[in-house]
Amino acid sequence: MTHLPYILSAYGITVLTLSGLWFISYKRFNQAKKKLDVLKKHNYEA
Amino acid sequence: MTDSMFLSKPKKIRFFIINQLANPKNFFQFTAKLQPWINFFALLWIVIGLIWGLFISPADWQQGDSVRIMYIHVPMALLASTGYILLAFCGFSSLIWKHPLADLAAKEIGPVGATVTALCLITGSIWGKPMWGTWWVWDARLTSVLILFFLYMGHIALCHAFDEPQKGYKAAAMLALIGVFDLPIIKFSVQWWNTLHQPNTFSLTHASSITLSIAAPLICCFIGFSLGFIGLICIKIRTAILEQQIHRFLINAPTLSKEQI
Numbered sequence A: 001m002t003h004l005p006y007i008l009s010a011y012g013i014t015v016l017t018l019s020g021l022w023f024i025s026y027k028r029f030n031q032a033k034k035k036l037d038v039l040k041k042h043n044y045e046a
Numbered sequence B: 001m002t003d004s005m006f007l008s009k010p011k012k013i014r015f016f017i018i019n020q021l022a023n024p025k026n027f028f029q030f031t032a033k034l035q036p037w038i039n040f041f042a043l044l045w046i047v048i049g050l051i052w053g054l055f056i057s058p059a060d061w062q063q064g065d066s067v068r069i070m071y072i073h074v075p076m077a078l079l080a081s082t083g084y085i086l087l088a089f090c091g092f093s094s095l096i097w098k099h100p101l102a103d104l105a106a107k108e109i110g111p112v113g114a115t116v117t118a119l120c121l122i123t124g125s126i127w128g129k130p131m132w133g134t135w136w137v138w139d140a141r142l143t144s145v146l147i148l149f150f151l152y153m154g155h156i157a158l159c160h161a162f163d164e165p166q167k168g169y170k171a172a173a174m175l176a177l178i179g180v181f182d183l184p185i186i187k188f189s190v191q192w193w194n195t196l197h198q199p200n201t202f203s204l205t206h207a208s209s210i211t212l213s214i215a216a217p218l219i220c221c222f223i224g225f226s227l228g229f230i231g232l233i234c235i236k237i238r239t240a241i242l243e244q245q246i247h248r249f250l251i252n253a254p255t256l257s258k259e260q261i
Helices: A005-044 B011-020 B024-058 B065-097 B102-132 B139-161 B165-192 B211-254
Strands: none
Touching: A005 B024, A005 B065, A005 B102, A005 B211, B024 B065, B024 B211, B065 B102, B065 B139, B065 B165, B065 B211, B102 B139, B102 B165, B102 B211, B139 B165
16 A cells, blocks of 8 residues: 555645745735835825 | 843843843844744755655654654644643733733734644544544544644634734633643643554653654754744734734824725
């Protein structure tokens, strides 16, 4: 019995889930940073 | 002169962690410098560990190649418990010391911990199918880890359950502290009950039962995933600090429309 499908699925699920979490976290960070910059600029101009 | 000048070195470090990093601005600046290094070393150790584990380390004489699932399953299991200890520590800091970062950190650790616990359960289940012939058994170890997952989910739900966030954070902190009872059950479940799950591989009191050629890539993976876990929590806490600042700005400048942002 080959164990390859089990090994590949375990590694695939882990790598994809953690990469996805990283991507979402960095996207959220960049969006927050951009929003704050706009707000700071608006506050400065006001 | 500040108090820190009169403290011994270990006390200085403790003083720095508890007092200096409690300030969100200090935490943000400190982790901004560390973040690229944590990310780099996390990726490096994970890549080395996974390549070593998948292609170089030998197959187990009993389990064959499926032992390679251990290189991701064991780090996820250890991080699931460690994450909960962190969550409980944040809950404790929030309730006792009113640490300004504790609630933010707990809110951000919850989803990461839940993900890691889910991965531990999924990879364990995938490993269980070829070894035990079943995806799941109501074994003491598996059930106690499932309870840990539900504790994480409960914590996330409580953080978002109230209109007033502070109430939610307080309830979540209490749940985090109560839930600590599950950690010794997870750890000792394989000793207290007759389980299908194998006994602990690593122990502080006994020599490891696995050979170095299998233990080395496992340690590499554990270091890598741990650094990744720390990096992920840092970026999420930094984001939460930024979002808190945005919230304050919006309260002070409510005329700014969503389109402008």
